[in-house]
Amino acid sequence: MAFVQKFFVRLLYAVILLTAVLVLNFSMMHLAPGDVADTISQSMGGADQEVLDQIRAEYGLDQPFLVQLGRYIGNVLQFNLGYSYFFNTPVTDLILQRLPATLLLVFTAQIMALLIGVVLGVISARRPNGLASHFVTALALFGYAAPVFWTGILLLIAFSLKIQWFPVAGMQDVTVSGGFWVHALDIAKHLVLPAVTLGSIFLALYSRLSRATMMEVLGSDYVRTAKAKGLTEREVVYKHALKNSLSPVITLAGLQFSAVISGAVLVEAVFSWPGLGTLAFQSIIARDTPTILGILFFSAVVVIVGNLLTDLALRFVDPRMGGK
């Protein structure tokens, strides 16, 4: 089946990409002045050359570059991303602890931006001079120009500090107790502002594209045919036109995953959201090499998975993209 074949090609390609990421990151770490042993000795309060050499031998730092690289990649394949000296935990555990929070934020922001963006696009395509359309134009300008951390802080000031609708920071309130739904609601409350902040940039992009695509589609020949068949307005717009305007927007969303993760780093900082972004920041400051590498690797994985999911979604929306 062509579909399965295509999937495996994509998978293979993804693997190669990830290996390249690993190689690049590892090389960068090595090029940088100072190394792991220095960091450890710093946290130990200084150490003499003998101890440093011992640490280096222990962590294989005295081996040639390629050997170290090989060891590292070998470890990764066994799901071992190393050990964090700073946090005193295996990197894999660290990341898996924080990953769900970031995933929640990233996917909520993307989906929200897509849904609202498409709705806005449909409304403003039908009334190009209406309120929705002007809003889309304004949003497109402002969404791009406003630094995401600034937007986040503004929202924080407005909705958490001045009008106290939403909590100020974090993902959960530790004092809340109860069953699954109680906790879910609590997390949702904490999620609103960060997700809206992160999503706003992409909402600007998606709504503008959706409007342009929808306008084009509404002027197309097959929409004219649909009208000539005597179908209702609703059927023409929501059945015939809408499905055709979705693919460009979904494709764009797929391409934005790496930007969404970058944005998430900043948003997590603003809202103290306990995700990979905050972890990345902390480990970068602490020169915690294995953790940094692990996070870079994982974010590449998230982007690639996001791309694959986007392709799947496209397949549903546009039969020409399938392996039919």
Add this chain to the structure above:
Amino acid sequence: MSGPLLKVENLRIELTTRDGIAPVIDNLSFELNAGENISFVGESGCGKSMTALGIMGLLPEKIGRIASGSITFDGEDLTAASEARLKEIRGNDISMIFQEPMTSLNPVYTVGEQIAEVLRRHQGLSTAQAWTKATELLDAVRIPNPQARVSDYPFQMSGGQRQRVMIAIALACEPKILIADEPTTALDVTVQAQIFDLLRDLQAETGTAIMLITHDMGAVAEMSERMIVMYAGRKAEEGRVDEVIEHARHPYTKGLISCVPHIMQTLTEERHKLTEIEGIVPSLREFGRNNCLFAARCELVEDRCLNERPPENSFGKTQKAACWRAEEV
């Protein structure tokens, strides 16, 4: 049957352009009887498609409107009908197929679905019933292996096949009138012939009246009983195809026919010189003026033509021509 199925009287359709309002259809009157097959002929820009869109109520929203006149279909005035009523008629009593089969079908739905939805909408069929009927219709338009192809997407079909699907959609609810706007212009010559054969056969089976819009005189000669020649938004000539071809009464028609030697060879023994009509169609700005719009290209032009719009002269019971010197043509 009392009276014609479709009666268009003094129709005036206006388009809002950058230079002002232009009457893209200017005082057009004609009749179409049940089961009849007529052709609208003329060069591009003469308003033939606008007439069709006007009948269907599908004029481009902000820029086109029916300024005056009436379109009476089966006793009902379509120009006064509500949008809801027009939606009931479209695809159901009056259907239309268009020129570009490659882009006229929705790429993301199966052809079966695009046929079935008309049946569900107008005839209230269930999903299963509509699907079965859709398959039957594909068979009726001569698409081989219809059971398999009914779940195909348009991109899996050729241009000719897509046009057949369009015909299937148009005839699904057994309309009284089928308007075909240049249905074969975008297709290969061999496929053109097949489509026309199909249309003729289907008409014989269903008794649908066909309004064919074309610039191809050859197609007119093959398909239609009567023809209406349009020029710059006005009716230049009207009549039975055989009598018009034998003796056209408008200089423009004469020019059109002489461009297509083979139809004359089959109908008369004389061979006319192959002529080209010099000049170009007037721009939209000039439509609506009170003179003969063909005057600039006409061999028989005289002063009257430049200052007054010619009246319609009748020749026999069925032929009419709008020319000051129609008798001499």
Add this chain to the structure above:
Amino acid sequence: MSDTVKVPEEEVVEARSPFSEAWEMFRKNHAAMAGLVVLVLIVVAAIIGPPLYAVDPFEMVWAPFSPPGVDGFILGTDYLGRDLVAALLGGARVSLIIGLAAAFVTVAIGVTVGALAGFYLGWVEEVLMRITEFFQVLPTLLFSMVIVALFGASLPMITFAIGVVSWPPVARITRAEFLRIRELEYVTASRASGAKNFKLMFSVILPNALPPIIVQSALMVGSAILFEAGLSFLGLTDPNVVSWGQVIGSNRQYILDAPYTVTIPGLAIFVTVLAISLVGDGLNDALNPKLRQR
């Protein structure tokens, strides 16, 4: 045959250079002109501001958290009692310099990669495009953060870190333009008359590929400014230099007491980037449809 065909009088059109035509179109675009004016103001402020308003942004000149307008400080003071106006002016310099420099690096890398890929095709294109995709998979901010953290947070390094991750979109556009233009007639003519590859690429194709590249470069200045703001917000910046993002970052904990220390610098970033994108959009409208008809 009567000759009553009237030929409409032809309007005499003056020939103009494409640049003045583009400028004319740009001028008519009110939003773009507004953006340009604002931008010029900001540039002027950045150049003559610090010497004129000779306050050291790092010096504690007054009591902390003095609100705007009080005691002669138009924009107030921050948590250490430092003058916010001085911070804004100093930050303007940094943002503009890094914005331009990073955009330059971005465009230099992007155009080179795109031109080579779009010109040579074959395996060169394949390899270069894979590299481009690779850089697009990596989250840019994270990657730059790592570079800056590893190799030091000096202005040149920050510029490099931003430039080296932002070039893929420029490369794509350049490649697309090269692919389109290389098929056009005047390129084939040049090639037929024996022009060497290098000359073809840079003297014949590239000048015609410029319009979308110029537009993208303008937008890149805006993204570089945002990028730098993000890095400095997180503290990854040269501590000896004041930067808008850094002001926001260091005052973040005090938004309850003194929100203006955060909102005002953010507004500065916003206005600057907005002005740049308006100018960029104006350039797009002015350059693209016109020059393409050449």
